Amino acid sequence: MQVMYGIMASPENIEMARRQLGLDKPVYIQYLVWLTNMLQGNFGASLRTHRPVLQSVLERVPATFLLTMASMTIALVIGILSGVVSASKPGSKLDYIGAVLAQLGMSMPDFWLGIILILVFSVRLQIFPSSGYASMIENPFESLRHLALPAITVGTINAAIITRMTRSSMLEVLSQDYIRTARSKGLSERLVVYKHALKNSLIPVVTVVGTQFGYLLGGVIIVETIFAYPGVGRLLYTSIYQRDYPLVQGSVLTLAFAFCLVNLIVDILYLFLDPRIRYD
């Protein structure tokens, strides 16, 4: 109530507001009302701006979507490539370097990497801006420049996990009989690795990518805050500080919904990647 009406609000005004918001009703009734409204797309209004929550959140979704996709692309390209290279020469120096880098990547806090990247690429080299956002449709070049550092921050750490998963999955596939058959037919190592082994080794990687999406969304909240990037994550952060609970609920639900949706897509993707899997 203090957030809405200030600390000087009279007890009468506070009581009236409580009745208007339905806070005088039992908790389970409040929950049912909220649930019914939410299922109808009514997430309530922001306590600060009084704008509909759904509208405020949806405005931020494109920026977060763009950042998530860019980060995932970076993570997949680096992760799969380094995982395959490590697995195709196990025990080599390249493999050890890859393992050490992946271990460091997994141990590095994303907010620290973000600060280091700002320090190097924004402050010292002045190549990329340290904050802000530009629309991809209106100004694609500026948009990419603003996207670069946040996407590299989130993507690099995810790449470490994908590298390890790809490597172990690839090693398992490479030890199977059909790979030995392919090699004994005289096929080149490149053909064996990239044509015969890669597709099968990607099945567990897809699972990781799906679950990793959750971490990616978590990383996005922190990274958007560091780079002042106007996405759902930053909206959540500011709404927590402003104690704007309807907006906190809306942002959390949107991110959780996106996470569940991606997991569903991953489950469906299995059908195409592995013909042995069939859902009834």
Place this chain on the structure above:
Amino acid sequence: MKLRSIGWPRELDSAQVRLSVGTSIIACLILLAVLAPFLSPYDPEETNPNERIQPPSLTHVFGTDHFGRDILSRVIFGSRISLVVGIISVGIALFTGIFLGSIAGYYRGKMDETIMRTMDALFAFPAILLAIALVAVLGPSITNAMMAIGVVYTPYFVRLVRGVVLSVRENDFIRAARALGESNIYIIFREVLPNCVAPILVQTTTFLAYAILMEAALSFLGLGTQPPTPSWGRMLSEARGFTEDAPWIAIFPGAAIMIAVLGFNSLGDGLRDILDPRYLGTGLSRLASIIPSLKSFLERSTLRRIGSSDEKLVREAVHQGQNLSKRRKPVVHSNAR
């Protein structure tokens, strides 16, 4: 000692390195936390306006922050927060996970359904998002952050323990215990849970790393440790305004987080490989011929794994290095960070 000469498998070389690296880092971290008052050159909360934003020097090895506080002292004291938060929050998740997971796995039925569907609901949220939401509701403080991290990680332990209990409960020695009239509580604590130690140990170590990262992230967002308590995440958060002029304020606490997490990650990875059933029966059994205490440990663990009380069979299994169990798939908790 040349391990290869006694049949130490090549696959365990990297596990041994990881174990050594992880143990050394964690030992240093614990020493740092315990001896913090003796090792830190200054009071971590003492401000000194005359020495604001000093670069690293002999007087202040890691430099000073915008309040003139010594960064080295704050980094040393910050290790206490990270360790305490890690241990308590993972402890909450571990004990709740063992309790709920063993009930779900052992009793099955409606109890199992109720517990697991609740855990599924918690899995629907990315870990950090759920922790942020919980702390936002409970209010920012280090205690609430620990509770939130504990709640967020509980489903991972419940799922692990339930899975292991499900596989163990079908063994002959459990049927034998039931036939002897042992109570369910006795069977769970004395027969079932000792068989879950290895996977739980590996997961606990890995999650200590995740918990340290998550505490740092929450403190970075202002939802964990509150000023002036020195915490690595909080220090990074405060450093954001000074990145351009005083990068050392951000570099040292971040490096400390990375090293601590690296320690727990390495230890977890090393333990996972060492406790892998494929190697328990090979390299370690050869090593056990030299170290008697390891030999008796292996015999006990093999006894549990093969579920037989026949002493001769157990000794044979240990000494011949049989591959007694199927290969465990690597567990990935990429969503847990």
